[in-house]
Amino acid sequence: MRLKLGRPDLADYADRFDVPEAEGAFGVTFLGVASLLLDDGSSAVMTDGFFSRPPLLRTAVGKMAPDRHRIARCLARAGVDQLDAVLPVHTHYDHALDSAVVADRTGAVLVGGESTANIGRGHGLAADRIKVAIPGQPMTYGAFTLTLVESHHCPPDRFPGVVTEPLVPPVKTGAYKCGEAWSILVEHTSGRTALLQGSAGYVAGSLAGRQADVAYLGVGQLGIQNEDYIRTYWAETVETVGARRVVLTHWDDFFRPLDQPLRALPYAGDDLDVTMRVLDELATAQGVALHFPKVWQREDPWRGLV
Numbered sequence: 001m002r003l004k005l006g007r008p009d010l011a012d013y014a015d016r017f018d019v020p021e022a023e024g025a026f027g028v029t030f031l032g033v034a035s036l037l038l039d040d041g042s043s044a045v046m047t048d049g050f051f052s053r054p055p056l057l058r059t060a061v062g063k064m065a066p067d068r069h070r071i072a073r074c075l076a077r078a079g080v081d082q083l084d085a086v087l088p089v090h091t092h093y094d095h096a097l098d099s100a101v102v103a104d105r106t107g108a109v110l111v112g113g114e115s116t117a118n119i120g121r122g123h124g125l126a127a128d129r130i131k132v133a134i135p136g137q138p139m140t141y142g143a144f145t146l147t148l149v150e151s152h153h154c155p156p157d158r159f160p161g162v163v164t165e166p167l168v169p170p171v172k173t174g175a176y177k178c179g180e181a182w183s184i185l186v187e188h189t190s191g192r193t194a195l196l197q198g199s200a201g202y203v204a205g206s207l208a209g210r211q212a213d214v215a216y217l218g219v220g221q222l223g224i225q226n227e228d229y230i231r232t233y234w235a236e237t238v239e240t241v242g243a244r245r246v247v248l249t250h251w252d253d254f255f256r257p258l259d260q261p262l263r264a265l266p267y268a269g270d271d272l273d274v275t276m277r278v279l280d281e282l283a284t285a286q287g288v289a290l291h292f293p294k295v296w297q298r299e300d301p302w303r304g305l306v
Contacts, residue, residue, distance in 0.1 A: 003267075004267035004271065005267065006266065006267060007253070007263060007264050007265065007266040007267060008264040008267070008271070008272040008273050009264075010262070010263065010264055010292075012273075013276065013292060016290065016291050016292045017291070017292045017293070017294050018291055019245075019247055019291045019292075019293055019294070019297075019299040019300075019301050020299060020300050020301065020303035020304055021297065021298070021299060021300065021303075022298040022299055022300040022303075023300065023303070024300070025040050025041035025042075026039070026040045026041075026188070026190060026192065026300065027039060027298030027299060027300060028194075028216075028293075028298070028299055028300070028301060029078055029296065029297065029298050029299070030247075030249065030293035030294065030295050030296075030297070030299070031046075031049075031050075031051070031074065031078060031258070031295065031296070032050065032051075032053070032252055032254065032258050032262065032295060033048065033050050033094055033095070033220075033249065033250050033252060033254050034047055034048050034050075034089050034095060034196075034198035034199070034216075034218050034220075034249050034250045035047055035048040035049055035050050035051070036048075036196060036216060036249070037078055037080060038144065038186065038188075038194075039080075040142075040143055040188065040190070042142065042143065043084050043141065043142020043143045043144060044080070044082070044083050044084060044142070045083060045084055045085045045086070045087065045108075045141055045142070045144050045146065045186075046080070046083050046085075046086050046087070046102065046108070047086075047087050047088070047089055047095075047184065047196055047198060048086075048087075048088050048089060048095045048096065048098075048099060048198070049071075049086050049088075049098050049099050049101075049102035049103075050093075050094055050095055050096075050097055050098050050099075050254070051067070051070050051071045051073075051074035051075075051098050051102075051258060052064070052065075052066050052067035052070050052071065052097055052098050053070070053094075053254050053255065053256065053257050053258065054067070054093075054097075054255070055255050056255040059093075059173050059255065060173075062172075063169075063170035063171055063172055064093060064097065064169065064170055064171065064172075064173060065169035065170040065171075066097055066098045066100075066101045066169065067098075068101060070257065070258075071098050071101055071102060071105070072105070073259075074258055075102070075105065075106070077296065078296065080106060081106065082106050082107055082108075083102070083103070083106035083107065083108035084108060084109070084141035084142040084144070085108050085109050085110075085111050085131075085139075085141040085144075085146065086099050086102050086103040086106070086108045086109070086110050086111065087111045087112060087146065087148070087182075087184060088110075088112050088116050088119075089181065089182055089184065089196070089197075089198025089199060089218070090115075090153060090178050090179055090180065090181040090182065090198065090199060091112070091113075091115040091116055091119060091163055091176055091177060091178060091179035091180075092153075092159060092176050092177075092178055093173055093176035094254050095198060096112075096115075096116060096119050096176060096179075097169075097176065099116070099119060099120075100119050100120045100122070100123035100125055101123065103120065103125060103129065104123060104124075104125060104129075108129075109128075109129055109130070109131050109141065110125060110129060110130050110131070111131045111133055111139070111141075111146070111148075112131075112132070112133060112148070112179070112180065112182070113132065113133065113162075113179055113180030113182075114132060114162065114163070114164075114179070114180070115162045115163035115177065115178075115179025115180055116130075116132075116163075116179065116180070117130050117132050118163040118164065118165060118166050118167055119163060119167050119176075121166035121167075122166035122167040122168040122169070123168075133148040133182075135148060135149060135150045136148075136149055136150075143188055143189040143190075144186060144187070144188055145186070145187040145188075146184060146185070146186055147184070147185040147187075147210075148182045148183070148184055148185075149182065149183040149184075149185060149203075149206050149207060149210070150180070150181070150182070150183075150203055150206055151181045151182055151183040151197070151199070151201055151202060151203055151206065152181055152199075152201035152202060152203055153178050153181050153199045153201045154199050154200035154201040154218075154220060154221045154222060154225070155201070155221070155225070156221075157178050159173070159174050159176060159177050159178060160177065160178055161177040161178065161179075162177055162178075162179050162180070163175070163176070163177050163179055181198075181199055181201060182198070183195060183196070183197050183202075183206065183207060183237070184196040184197075184198075185210055185212060185241075186212075192213070192214075192302050193211060193212045193213050193214070194212050194213070194214045194215065194216060194301075195207070195210070195212040195214070195215040195216070195217075195237060195241050195243060196216045197215060197216065197217050197218050197237050198218045198249070198250065199218050199220065199250070200217075200218050200219050200220060200221060200222040200225075200233055200250070201233075202232070202233055202236040202237060203236075204236060205236075206236075207236065207237065207240045207241055208240060210240065210241050211241055211242055212241040212242070212243050213242075213243060213244055213245070213302060213305055214243055214244070214245045214246075214247065214301045214302060214305075215237060215238050215241060215243035215245075215246045215247070216246075216247050216248075216249050216293075216301075217237060217238065217246050217247070217248055217249065218248075218249050218250035219248050219249070219250055219251050219270075219272070219275050219279075220250035220251065220265065220270060221269070221270050222270070222275045223270045223271030223272055223273065223274040223275040224269075224270055224271055224274075227278055230274075230275065230278045230279070231278065231282065234278075234279060234282050238282075238286075238288065239286070243288065244287075244288060244289065244305050245288065245289040245291065245301050245302075245305060246279075246283060246288055246289065246290050246291065247291045247292070247293050247299075247301055248275075248279075248290070248291070248292055248293075249293065251264055251265065251270075251272050251275075251292070252264065252265070252295075253265050253266070258295065262295055
């Protein structure tokens with residue numbers, strides 16, 4: 001097979017950056033990779049909170065630590081000063097590197113598995129600011145009910161395993177092992193429901209019996225899987241929960257800071273064009289709306305659903 005050079009052109013999908021804008025107090029803001037801010041004006045939760053986005057060379061051969069200045073700027077731009085919970089979808093660095101800092105700055109509880117807890121402990125978060133979730137057990141934070149369901153990372157998992165002791169940066173990239181991967185189910189008191197699937201992995205049947213009107217679907221590395229895997233991933237997530245609108249995440253080049261325009265991951269690591277070809281076919285056949293989110297924009301993916 002001939003190696004594809006370069007990266008997909010997001011301009012080819014310009015018409016898909018059309019999630020309805022938020023008109024009321026409730027909104028979802030995409031903050032790159034799988035970081036999502038859900039807020040209703042009174043309570044708010046965030047997945048990941050990854051803002052440091054260290055460059056490729058440092059990621060490959062150096063050590064990394066949260067960039068507190070970048071974190072502060074990004075939180076300010078997003079209008080965030082207080083959160084109820086921060087939930088890394090797993091503990092690779094591109095999800096969990098900044099999570100404890102974000103929780104600390106915003107008064108949030110850091111929620112996840114033992115690996116997430118060890119990131120919080122390494123930062124010095126108090127025990128009452130760390131919550132080790134019980135899979136499948138609902139938790140309430142403000143107006144949000146959150147249920148973490150066991151999932152898998154999309155293959156290949158380059159840093160498998162768990163974080164077994166408090167993690168104190170700076171450390172090499174591989175210290176941020178995957179840990180526990182989650183499908184996060186959200187229910188708001190307004191009746192809005194969502195599936196937040198940060199990684200393009202799944203556990204067969206794990207979401208059976210669950211329901212969500214909207215799915216935020218991570219697609220990182222999905223385009224290098226075979227078509228059977230892509231179709232099964234869609235079936236185990238979108239079809240299983242009955243989502244009527246899908247918003248794609250984890251497609252952006254996370255070595256590029258958020259103050260620069262987002263671009264797709266290079267073909268060397270993913271192929272968004274393959275992902276879109278297969279998912280577009282599935283979405284069209286099933287009458288599901290398929291979108292990309294705009295970074296920094298408050299959007300309401302439930303708006304217009306009937």
